[in-house]
Amino acid sequence: MTSAAPARTALVRNKVRSPFGEFWRRLLRQKIAMAASALLALLVLSAIFAPWLAPYDPTAADYDNILAGPTAAHWAGTDAFGRDVFSRILYGGRISLAVGFLSVSLGGIAGILAGLVSGFYGGRVDALIMRICDVLLAFPGILLAIGVIAILGPGIENVIYAVAVFSIPVFARLVRGSTLALKQAVYVDAARAIGVKNWFLMVRHILPGTLPSVIVYFSMRIGTSILTAASLSFIGLGAQPPSPEWGAMLADGRSFIGVASNVTVYPGLAIFVTVLAFNLLGDGLRDALDPKLKQN
Amino acid sequence: MLHYLIRRLAGIVPVILVVSVLVFAFVHLLPGDPARVIAGPEASAADVANIRQGMGLDRPLWEQYARFLGRAVSGDFGQSLKTKHTVIEEIGVRFMPTVWLTFFAMLWSTIVGLLIGVLSAVKRGRWQDYSGMVLAVSGISFPPFWLGLLLIDLLSVQLGWLPTGGYGTWQHFVMPSFTLGLGVAAVIARFTRSSFIEIMREDYVRTARAKGVHERLVVWKHALRNALIPVITMVGLQFGFLLGGSIVVETVFSWPGLGRLLVDSVSYRDYPVIQAEILLFSLEFILINLIVDLLYALANPEIRYK
Numbered sequence: 319m320t321s322a323a324p325a326r327t328a329l330v331r332n333k334v335r336s337p338f339g340e341f342w343r344r345l346l347r348q349k350i351a352m353a354a355s356a357l358l359a360l361l362v363l364s365a366i367f368a369p370w371l372a373p374y375d376p377t378a379a380d381y382d383n384i385l386a387g388p389t390a391a392h393w394a395g396t397d398a399f400g401r402d403v404f405s406r407i408l409y410g411g412r413i414s415l416a417v418g419f420l421s422v423s424l425g426g427i428a429g430i431l432a433g434l435v436s437g438f439y440g441g442r443v444d445a446l447i448m449r450i451c452d453v454l455l456a457f458p459g460i461l462l463a464i465g466v467i468a469i470l471g472p473g474i475e476n477v478i479y480a481v482a483v484f485s486i487p488v489f490a491r492l493v494r495g496s497t498l499a500l501k502q503a504v505y506v507d508a509a510r511a512i513g514v515k516n517w518f519l520m521v522r523h524i525l526p527g528t529l530p531s532v533i534v535y536f537s538m539r540i541g542t543s544i545l546t547a548a549s550l551s552f553i554g555l556g557a558q559p560p561s562p563e564w565g566a567m568l569a570d571g572r573s574f575i576g577v578a579s580n581v582t583v584y585p586g587l588a589i590f591v592t593v594l595a596f597n598l599l600g601d602g603l604r605d606a607l608d609p610k611l612k613q614n
Numbered sequence: 615m616l617h618y619l620i621r622r623l624a625g626i627v628p629v630i631l632v633v634s635v636l637v638f639a640f641v642h643l644l645p646g647d648p649a650r651v652i653a654g655p656e657a658s659a660a661d662v663a664n665i666r667q668g669m670g671l672d673r674p675l676w677e678q679y680a681r682f683l684g685r686a687v688s689g690d691f692g693q694s695l696k697t698k699h700t701v702i703e704e705i706g707v708r709f710m711p712t713v714w715l716t717f718f719a720m721l722w723s724t725i726v727g728l729l730i731g732v733l734s735a736v737k738r739g740r741w742q743d744y745s746g747m748v749l750a751v752s753g754i755s756f757p758p759f760w761l762g763l764l765l766i767d768l769l770s771v772q773l774g775w776l777p778t779g780g781y782g783t784w785q786h787f788v789m790p791s792f793t794l795g796l797g798v799a800a801v802i803a804r805f806t807r808s809s810f811i812e813i814m815r816e817d818y819v820r821t822a823r824a825k826g827v828h829e830r831l832v833v834w835k836h837a838l839r840n841a842l843i844p845v846i847t848m849v850g851l852q853f854g855f856l857l858g859g860s861i862v863v864e865t866v867f868s869w870p871g872l873g874r875l876l877v878d879s880v881s882y883r884d885y886p887v888i889q890a891e892i893l894l895f896s897l898e899f900i901l902i903n904l905i906v907d908l909l910y911a912l913a914n915p916e917i918r919y920k
Contacts, residue, residue, distance in 0.1 A: 457895070458857045460861055461857070467880065468888050601751065
């Protein structure tokens with residue numbers, strides 16, 4: 319009895335923070351992650367406003383001015399058709415960011431649903447969904463994407479589906495794990511006891527608890543997906559010319575190595591910076607979620 | 615251990631079967647009539663009928679699958695539509711170049727990744743740690759095809775030190791294996807660091823220090839051995855990543871391997887080759903995962919008895 323009183327006063331003195339508030343507070347303290355999100359905000363804005371920001375039409379050829387290095391008029395030089403590389407990179411950002419975001423969202427939604435159902439119902443449903451995940455994971459990611467493209471045909475839309483497919487099993491496993499833990503929670507039992515329906519239990523009471531780890535993974539996955547999509551375009555299976563997709567621009571620039579470095583340097587730099595920013599943000603989110611992992 | 619081995623082997627049989635069904639179904643998932651797709655756009659109706667009969671596409675599906683599986687087991691995947699050689703010949707000549715490329719990439723990235731990881735963990739919070747981890751997160755984010763192009767520009771075109779691509783001498787290996795291994799080295803470095811930091815907190819490390827064991831011995835003997843167990847798993851799993859990465863890197867460096875063959879066959883719609891390659895890649899991947907699990911179980915008895 320003697321220990322109860324100090325414990326209660328301690329509780330009153332220290333303001334209790336919600337888990338989300340705690341996560342947010344720790345995230346804001348991560349300087350690198352904050353810098354990365356500022357950079358990402360800049361990239362997203364420049365992609366959205368590309369038509370107003372780009373000094374030239376990304377597909378307008380200028381045959382009097384081909385493969386020129388960076389100048390005041392063309393910040394990143396021009397390519398083999400005299401197109402402005404800087405404008406193309408701005409427009410290409412729309413494609414890469416959209417592909418990354420859409421593919422991970424598609425794969426994420428499918429994976430979250432599968433993971434929720436799998437963890438919540440258990441038994442045969444669980445076994446079936448987890449075996450499907452095993453099969454999907456039996457293919458190295460990019461191979462699965464190439465397989466999907468071999469069926470659907472090359473093109474940027476099909477790249478979205480192809481990259482989405484290999485995000486599904488990872489999200490499914492992640493969410494299944496948290497669901498297994500959360501469905502034992504007292505508040506879930508309580509909700510069940512007052513007659514809450516299964517789907518509402520899953521969506522309203524379990525899903526929010528799985529979201530923090532999903533968010534971390536989402537950020538890291540967008541980086542990977544942008545990289546994979548650019549790889550697919552680079553090997554000729556994704557965006558097709560004259561699309562200013564970054565990977566496709568590199569594939570174009572490949573023939574002019576040694577003649578004009580600007581056509582390979584800048585699009586690659588754009589991919590690198592974008593992927594790096596997503597990875598740094600993901601690292602920061604992870605550390606904020608689980609401070610033990612950072613071990614500082 | 616034997617019991618565990620049998621259980622794991624039994625576990626992968628259904629996965630392999632489903633993978634084989636998917637690879638088989640692949641030709642049937644193509645939009646349109648597979649015989650017409652394989653025959654090409656300018657084939658006559660008679661050609662299409664011939665192909666349909668020749669490939670057994672007019673038989674019931676289960677019978678086609680049984681035939682496909684039976685032939686696949688004996689390594690018969692039919693003919694390449696592009697070169698008319700047997701698929702197994704096409705794959706055979708490209709198998710070793712990919713194996714060697716993957717091997718050298720794995721070799722250097724494991725050594726460098728481990729060293730950077732341990733150094734970062736031991737010098738935690740100091741400049742060695744920061745530079746190691748900056749290198750690592752950059753390595754993960756670096757597009758391999760961009761790295762390849764930059765290297766070709768610098769080392770081949772401008773300095774003329776190394777060949778731009780192709781296969782043959784040791785010089786041909788330098789840039790492709792560096793490019794392929796960079797991402798893996800970065801992942802291993804990050805993973806080694808966190809695994810090592812965790813181990814350095816264990817009681818037996820404190821005990822070793824307390825009884826006056828030299829710090830160097832604590833790091834390299836007491837801690838490293840235990841930290842290596844999860845790292846080995848991680849290294850094994852990176853093989854799958856390398857298999858995928860080889861597809862892109864082989865394209866950049868005109869490497870005569872399986873990855874480039876796959877890209878070429880997808881562009882050419884050479885379906886028998888695509889089928890065989892996807893099956894081969896996934897079998898390799900499943901096999902590697904199995905070996906990793908077994909190694910892990912050998913190192914850690916708790917897993918075996920679960």
